[in-house]
Amino acid sequence: MVELTTPVRWLLRLVAVGYVLLLVAWPVSTVVREAFADGVGPVLDLLADPHVVHALSLTAQVAVQAVLINLVFGVTISILLVRHEFPGKRVLSALIDLPMAVSPVVVGLALLLIYNGRTGWFGPTLESWGFQVIFSGPGMIMATCFVALPLVIREVVPVLTEIGDEQEQAARSLGANTRQTFWRITLPSIKWAVVYGVVLSLARSLGEFGAVKIVSGNVVDRTQTATLLVETQYQGFQQSSAYAVSFVLAFASVLCIVVVSILRPKEKH
Amino acid sequence: MSAATLEAPPGAPPRGRPRSRRPRTTLTTGSSIGLGIAVTWFSLLVLIPLAAIVVTAGERGWAGYWDTVTSPQTLAAVRLTVGQALLVTGVNVVMGTVIAWVLVRDRFWGRAVLDVVIDIPFALPTIVAGLVLLGLYGPSSPLGLDWAYSERAVALALAFVTLPFVVRTVQPVLGELEPDAEEAAASLGANRRTILRRVVLPALVPAIAAGAVLSFARAIAEYGSLVLLSGNRPFQTEVVSVRVLTHVENGSTASAAAVASLMLGVALVVIVGLDLVQRRVSRRG
Numbered sequence: 001m002v003e004l005t006t007p008v009r010w011l012l013r014l015v016a017v018g019y020v021l022l023l024v025a026w027p028v029s030t031v032v033r034e035a036f037a038d039g040v041g042p043v044l045d046l047l048a049d050p051h052v053v054h055a056l057s058l059t060a061q062v063a064v065q066a067v068l069i070n071l072v073f074g075v076t077i078s079i080l081l082v083r084h085e086f087p088g089k090r091v092l093s094a095l096i097d098l099p100m101a102v103s104p105v106v107v108g109l110a111l112l113l114i115y116n117g118r119t120g121w122f123g124p125t126l127e128s129w130g131f132q133v134i135f136s137g138p139g140m141i142m143a144t145c146f147v148a149l150p151l152v153i154r155e156v157v158p159v160l161t162e163i164g165d166e167q168e169q170a171a172r173s174l175g176a177n178t179r180q181t182f183w184r185i186t187l188p189s190i191k192w193a194v195v196y197g198v199v200l201s202l203a204r205s206l207g208e209f210g211a212v213k214i215v216s217g218n219v220v221d222r223t224q225t226a227t228l229l230v231e232t233q234y235q236g237f238q239q240s241s242a243y244a245v246s247f248v249l250a251f252a253s254v255l256c257i258v259v260v261s262i263l264r265p266k267e268k269h
Numbered sequence: 270m271s272a273a274t275l276e277a278p279p280g281a282p283p284r285g286r287p288r289s290r291r292p293r294t295t296l297t298t299g300s301s302i303g304l305g306i307a308v309t310w311f312s313l314l315v316l317i318p319l320a321a322i323v324v325t326a327g328e329r330g331w332a333g334y335w336d337t338v339t340s341p342q343t344l345a346a347v348r349l350t351v352g353q354a355l356l357v358t359g360v361n362v363v364m365g366t367v368i369a370w371v372l373v374r375d376r377f378w379g380r381a382v383l384d385v386v387i388d389i390p391f392a393l394p395t396i397v398a399g400l401v402l403l404g405l406y407g408p409s410s411p412l413g414l415d416w417a418y419s420e421r422a423v424a425l426a427l428a429f430v431t432l433p434f435v436v437r438t439v440q441p442v443l444g445e446l447e448p449d450a451e452e453a454a455a456s457l458g459a460n461r462r463t464i465l466r467r468v469v470l471p472a473l474v475p476a477i478a479a480g481a482v483l484s485f486a487r488a489i490a491e492y493g494s495l496v497l498l499s500g501n502r503p504f505q506t507e508v509v510s511v512r513v514l515t516h517v518e519n520g521s522t523a524s525a526a527a528v529a530s531l532m533l534g535v536a537l538v539v540i541v542g543l544d545l546v547q548r549r550v551s552r553r554g
Contacts, residue, residue: 030404207394
């Protein structure tokens with residue numbers, strides 16, 4: 001292996017640490033400083049505000065439902081893509097990654113064009129059945145599902161490919177049916193990949209902003225999520241409240257990252 | 270493998286089944302239903318809505334589409350977005366590779382923390398990202414750098430949200446690089462610089478390219494972190510995604526779809542490009 005000279009090693013170390021410090025670590029620490037500028041008491045008061053409580057609980061509900069949908073869909077698609085052959089598989093496998101590259105604003109617009117109640121392709125029909133998508137819960141869940149869609153799949157597919165299907169074949173030849181094979185063989189071996197996928201999806205879902213902004217309508221106490229509340233409050237000169245909610249969101253997302261980084265090495269042992 | 274040979278010994282007639290349906294790869298009834306439901310959901314959620322953007326963009330004909338896309342304000346937004354995205358991608362190629370190198374080959378106190386911090390931009394809500402950057406580089410900056418509402422603010426926000434991509438694609442490749450080639454080169458008299466340039470770097474190029482493509486795509490698509498930081502001033506700090514949103518808020522969905530179709534085109538090119546890069550990587554491996 002190439003050994004760098006000591007000055008070069010120190011230079012690279014300094015550049016890497018300095019860049020990350022100035023771009024990420026220091027800015028992120030300002031949210032703590034700003035939120036707790038006047039101590040813990042005012043933060044708790046601000047977080048007890050009914051609008052804030054509603055926004056945070058709405059965010060949690062939307063995120064959890066979106067993650068559950070993506071979990072079931074992601075595991076199903078991963079198994080189908082890795083374990084089966086069917087026409088159109090390559091196209092599907094490439095299209096699954098598409099939500100990663102599409103702007104959240106485009107996601108919101110796309111859902112709006114299909115599901116809005118006046119001019120959408122399916123919206124008016126769905127509303128005549130009493131099912132409102134845009135400016136209500138289902139639209140927000142769909143937007144969140146869309147942006148976090150590939151995360152579970154990208155974690156599970158490599159693991160499924162690597163473990164191969166010999167154990168599943170053995171289980172099946174010993175008489176296990178599809179359900180038994182899935183619960184007893186496949187799921188335990190992809191367990192950690194599923195956990196990472198879920199935690200990463202959760203972080204992404206809690207923080208979704210652009211797509212939800214378009215499909216939710218941002219109605220206070222009805223469809224205003226925590227991220228939308230931060231924008232509204234910051235621009236409405238309620239900055240201490242914006243910082244308090246931002247702190248909660250930042251704490252949740254950093255917690256997700258730390259959980260994944262603690263769990264990840266365990267798998268290698 | 271074993272079960273397949275048990276069911277259909279080699280050379281045995283296909284027993285009425287179509288030849289392409291080999292037992293190991295056939296969809297069972299259950300998995301066909303699963304595939305059907307999954308594809309239906311995927312179509313309702315992703316494919317049909319994205320198709321609607323293309324259809325709506327074409328509603329006013331080619332002339333209308335061309336007028337919207339080439340309006341001075343949209344062109345200014347496209348120029349700004351592509352320019353800053355290229356700039357930030359260039360920065361990421363250099364800094365991402367350096368950070369990946371330090372994370373894999375260097376040992377120092379705090380390295381594990383650095384490794385975790387790299388992922389923060391990926392998980393932090395984008396609106397919060399804008400807010401925290403405003404704290405350090407805004408009007409009340411402790412560094413005395415007031416970059417808010419300028420082009421630099423756009424570059425800063427994009428650099429923040431795209432930081433993990435090159436690092437996370439290069440890091441595993443660098444970690445799995447066999448020391449043999451480097452040792453062989455050294456034993457044949459190559460100096461350090463030559464080894465880095467001729468042995469290490471070529472092995473990293475596909476990973477760096479994949480990371481660069483991802484970070485360019487993310488930069489083009491970014492919206493949330495720019496809301497509070499860039500001020501969205503037309504002709505100055507307005508990016509393409511903000512153009513789309515402005516059209517949506519004005520109720521002109523056809524114009525919004527026209528601009529959005531440009532972004533969708535970039536996304537499709539990126540996905541195809543990434544697919545090709547990944548195939549090249551897997552062929553080498």
